[in-house]
Amino acid sequence: MNWMEALYRTYEDNAQQVGKNSSEERDLKKRTITPLFPLYHGSQNAQITVVLDGYGNFRRAEIVPTGSQQTIIPVTEKSGGRTSGLCPHPLCDKLQYVAGDFTRWTNNSKSGYKEYLNQLECWKDFDPSNATLSAIFAYVLKGTLLEDLVESKILPVNENSFLMKKWTGEKNDTPAIYAALGVVGIDAILVRWRVEIPGNLVPDVWKNKEMWNSWIRFQESRGQNTGLCYVTGETTNLATQHPARIRNAGDGAKIISSNDSSGFTFRGKFDDSKEVCGVSREVSQKAHSALRWLISNQGWRDDSQAIVAWSSRSLFMPGPWSDTRELLEMDPDEEPETIQYTAEEVGRKLRTKISGYKEEVANISKVFIMGLDSATPGRLSITFFNEMDSVEYWNNIEHWHTKCVWWQWSEKNKLRYAGAPSPRTIAEVAYGKSVDEKLRKQTVVRLLPCIIKRRPVPPDLVDACIHKACNRSGLENRDWNLAVNTACALFRYQFNSTQKQHHYTMSLDRTITERGYLYGRLLAVAELLEKAAQKASSDTERPTNAEKLMQRFSSHPHSTWQTLRKALDPYIQILTKNKPGWKNYYDKELASIHDLFDQTDFINDSKVSGEFLLGYYCQKSDMFNKTSSSKEEENSQPKE
Structure with missing residues (x-):
């Protein structure tokens, strides 16, 4: 099974999860959970909810709290993968698309209002019985969205009656919209709709399954691009563009793309991108939606x-x-x-x-x-x-x-x-x-x-x-x-x-005679002996010689041990004077390790392997954790 078929089957097997934030309660990191989208839908973060009545009259506008901004929106094949240029979403979109008076209030001529309105009208005409859709179209047609938002004190304006991209007044007087925006500019505010009609049980358009299904029917009625789908093996309506925003809402990278028809993409191999591979619109939409959902959830x-x-x-x-x-x-x-x-x-x-x-x-x-x-x-x-x-x-x-x-x-x-x-x-x-x-x-x-x-x-x-x-x-x-x-x-x-004959454990093994393991044990004893002497003499704790020479010890263990052993003499004298029981304990430990060495291995000064660290760690752990109630406190070894 290829990756796209696996994702497509995953969507089909979990269709009951469509629109649900199934893991939101279990998510300990409080991150935004992307739901499994309905077919031909995506998601965007909305900052403003515009509330209308059933006749398309403006009632009020609300700023969307930061944790509730994720909004399921209908998308076209092109808008679902848009990266540049004017390409409106069908229903919920940025101010430059949905506001007919965008140019008036922003002094920005780059508006997609006409494209948005034409697309919305086509959908409305396809589903004339959809009262919610008709109300939204009637309001958008008025072209007064920004005027209403300004009058509602949602969006502030400057002395030139243009929208304020940045708040320049007192910090304590900052309008709530700027907190909702985060790093998004005010021109990029996305508007979503709530239509309050008597008897309408789901006024929030982004949660309304009837609206989802209406858009799906409209999309499936649109123009045909028939061909063989390489995933299902059926002749069906093929995708010409594939979705972006796979890893997060701001992700513009696509897995499948073929937009370079004038360059060298197909030259010498294919005449057209369709000859490379064909994937149906349904399969592409469902597979990419499943992948977003999986990445977000787990x-x-x-x-x-x-x-x-x-x-x-x-x-x-x-x-x-x-x-x-x-x-x-x-x-x-x-x-x-x-x-x-x-x-x-x-x-x-x-x-x-x-x-x-x-x-x-x-x-x-x-x-x-x-x-x-x-x-x-x-x-x-x-x-x-x-x-x-x-x-x-x-x-x-x-x-x-x-x-x-x-x-x-x-x-x-x-x-x-x-x-x-x-x-x-x-x-x-x-x-x-x-x-x-x-x-x-x-x-x-x-x-x-x-x-x-x-x-x-x-x-x-x-x-x-x-x-x-x-x-x-x-x-x-x-x-x-x-x-x-x-x-x-x-x-x-x-x-x-x-290795089949011998396995290393996580505890000290006193039967191992491998030189690296034994040299690691020697270094651990030397380190603890010097620390014990520091404590016995009430000296300031400082890095031991064993700690300082560890890297050199691992590369040249025999010669370094000779240097280190001589450096231990003053500390052994301190223990002999202040803690003779401790001195005897360390002497016995060093002697027992030396007895396990083969003389040829001991004088070998070549670099030791990873056994060195195992012996070092296990020796220190054993000496830290060992206790004996039969010893007097001065005769028991120091603990960490």
Whole structure:
């Protein structure tokens, strides 16, 4: 199934959702949710509602609050994809189209009033029994919209009796319309209609299904452009233009476009764009509407990049771009104490959640994953499209979040959990938070097949994360911890996926004799020993030698250890004097690690691999968390 057919089938399977903001209540980010549009409809943000009676007389005008501006409007094939030039929407549009006195009040000669009025009249004549439509046409024909809005104190004017594009008076006296406009200029105000007729149960035109159906019938009665639809295989009315505004209301990029008939687009291959491919108007409208709806409801956005995962009958599924915390929604609400989710607990929660999804999609065989990005301001490219078996998809998601796992930390909620990092986090760890936008998005796309198809993580990304984690001196403490956690998760996933005899765990394994792992343990003990001496001598806490030399240690472990070991002597003396129990503890720990070394491995000064970070992290974690009630306080090791 191709991407357009998948979206078309999704629209058909969810036709009952048309016009509903189905996920508005569950959306925690309070973002605007784009509904599934009726056929030949779109949406725009309206700033003014004009209220009429059944005879087309002006009653009042209201400023639309910021959170209620999204408005479903009828669109033509051309206006739905308009980017420049005069091309009116049929009913609700900007002042330059709907106001007959636009030129008078703005001194702007670029008005589309006549085009708008002619189009509205054609629709009215097609459906003469539509009282709402007749009332709107009767009012628009008067050409007094701006005069009425000015007299109603909705729009302010300057001393020349022109609309004020910017408020120049006192700030406290700013008219409410400017708050509703946001970044939109006053010329771009969009007007929507309410027609109050006795017995009319839905006066809000943008919510009136009878108006939706009237426009659909009118559109389907219009001129024919018959041809073969490559999606359905039927001979039908083909689209000549395709919708824009896919990712948001201001998005002018199109997935399908063929407006360069005078250039080199078809030369040498085709005589006409119709020979390239044919898509019916209905299929194009429904597919693009479904894509808008999916991206708005459950898609992932990163600047111009959009990624969405769905199945045609079970929509609201977590996607492969989430980290484990987002997938399981583990954040506690107003939780005063730190919560820790172990790997076993996370795995159990994950299996329970995914089992629920598997039951929900038991009768659904396919899951679709689609990525979009802007090739140019006017062109939207499909960066990837995958069709997968639904059970395979969920099994692979579970595999990633239970295998590419290390301890993660949510600073905001004081939440420690065993989970997988998100693709964006991996990209920012590998290349830095200020990573080039294009490189970050490319990295996310490279990682998605690793999650949904169990492909190996690219080695260069693993190496980049390990290098960043070893470069401790160049990072803030929070960023460094994130880098270590991410690097450990990726290396462990990579190593365990290729090795059958030995797998690394998230806890300290005292039987491992691999030189990198052991050198990581030595560095951790050296760091904690020096910190313990600082505390014992009531010295100001400062970066330890182990922290400063971490990057050099990872590249030349033996020679650096010789330097570091000598630097520990003053701190060992401090512990001997002030905390002899602590000194004995660290001596035993260092001796036990040295005993595990093969002498050849110990004197090998070549660079260590990612095991170094695993040993370092596990050793520190073990020493922080270990407690013993049988020891006196001075003999117990320091805690973090």
